[in-house]
Amino acid sequence: MSTYIAQNVAALQAYTPGEQPQDRGIIKLNTNENPYPPSPQVAAALAAFTAERLRLYPDPNASALRRRIAEIHGCRLEQVFAGNGSDEILALATRAFVENHGSIGYFVPSYSLYPVLADIRGVEKRPVELAPGFTWQMPAAYRASLFLLTTPNAPTSMMYERAAVTSFCRTFDGVVLLDEAYGDFAPDNFMDLALAPHNTNTLVMRTFSKSFSLAGLRLGYVIGPVPLIEALYKIKDSYNLDMLTQVVGLAALNDLEHMRTNTRRIQATRARLSAALAARGYEVLPSATNFLFARPPDGDAKKVFDQLRSQKIFVRYFPGPRTGAYLRITIGTDAEIDALLAVI
Numbered sequence: 001m002s003t004y005i006a007q008n009v010a011a012l013q014a015y016t017p018g019e020q021p022q023d024r025g026i027i028k029l030n031t032n033e034n035p036y037p038p039s040p041q042v043a044a045a046l047a048a049f050t051a052e053r054l055r056l057y058p059d060p061n062a063s064a065l066r067r068r069i070a071e072i073h074g075c076r077l078e079q080v081f082a083g084n085g086s087d088e089i090l091a092l093a094t095r096a097f098v099e100n101h102g103s104i105g106y107f108v109p110s111y112s113l114y115p116v117l118a119d120i121r122g123v124e125k126r127p128v129e130l131a132p133g134f135t136w137q138m139p140a141a142y143r144a145s146l147f148l149l150t151t152p153n154a155p156t157s158m159m160y161e162r163a164a165v166t167s168f169c170r171t172f173d174g175v176v177l178l179d180e181a182y183g184d185f186a187p188d189n190f191m192d193l194a195l196a197p198h199n200t201n202t203l204v205m206r207t208f209s210k211s212f213s214l215a216g217l218r219l220g221y222v223i224g225p226v227p228l229i230e231a232l233y234k235i236k237d238s239y240n241l242d243m244l245t246q247v248v249g250l251a252a253l254n255d256l257e258h259m260r261t262n263t264r265r266i267q268a269t270r271a272r273l274s275a276a277l278a279a280r281g282y283e284v285l286p287s288a289t290n291f292l293f294a295r296p297p298d299g300d301a302k303k304v305f306d307q308l309r310s311q312k313i314f315v316r317y318f319p320g321p322r323t324g325a326y327l328r329i330t331i332g333t334d335a336e337i338d339a340l341l342a343v344i
């Protein structure tokens with residue numbers, strides 16, 4: 001049977017998403033979702049949406065949504081690509097910017113989907129180990145066709161130095177996609193690099209899944225030079241964004257203040273949890289995201305993971321030499337964090 005399956009797919013280690021338990025009694029701090037509901041304008045847009053509209057295909061170019069994104073970032077519509085979650089955009093980037101004999105680079109540890117996308121595409125992987133302390137390190141004369149760079153990084157939660165990112169984007173001979181899934185929780189971001197007039201190779205991507213509380217919707221966008229954006233448009237599915245997603249996404253963008261208020265609440269809870277874990281002897285990495293990456297005093301993160309799980313509190317544990325001593329804890333509501341602290 002397997003002779004019908006492409007070799008790279010037969011050999012593929014598929015990506016494992018964080019668990020989505022159906023049991024409602026669980027405190028879910030394992031997939032970096034937002035604990036607060038999306039804007040009331042999202043609820044209003046859903047309530048006003050009539051089933052009759054679904055008779056027609058959606059706008060293939062998601063123009064109204066992209067126009068609003070362009071307005072927010074002060075760029076042209078042609079510089080914006082909107083996708084079915086950032087994950088779709090990442091997959092399209094591996095097809096648009098990488099030849100069959102090309103390669104895909106990324107830091108280790110970072111978003112564990114990147115190597116899987118390279119394997120699906122059947123191209124060479126060029127991982128770069130972060131320095132001790134999960135800080136920036138790039139070998140001299142490093143090359144790849146496409147570099148996928150999570151900033152702030154996941155699962156480490158840390159920012160890189162602006163100078164390192166800027167200089168890398170300027171000198172790298174390939175496309176750099178800065179994955180700012182957690183950018184709204186960070187003190188700084190790199191959207192200016194995507195919008196710089198002489199930029200030819202740098203894209204900045206955002207998602208609605210975290211700061212906008214819309215992980216269930218599947219919407220992300222990427223901004224950058226027109227030729228790169230046009231390349232993504234050439235290869236996307238005709239109707240990659242359904243009508244409901246376009247309507248709801250636009251409603252969320254019309255209430256940025258709601259997103260910002262939730263973001264500030266999460267940042268405050270983040271500071272509280274960080275201090276409480278540090279007081280319990282944890283090493284807590286400085287977070288610019290909606291999660292913490294923290295090492296228990298004895299380094300036995302798996303034990304704490306199991307302990308929390310037995311109390312129906314789900315966090316994320318990534319086994320492996322670099323990450324196995326840490327837990328990744330999504331910032332929940334204050335009550336959820338209190339429940340977590342009661343167990344730890």
Ligand SMILES: Cc1ncc(COP(=O)(O)O)c(C=O)c1O
Pocket residue numbers: 031032084085086087088111150154179181206207208209215218219220
């Ligand atoms: C770094 C990073 N990029 C992208 C994504 C996926 O985002 P989306 O829900 O928009 O596909 C995630 C989700 O956890 C992420 O951590």
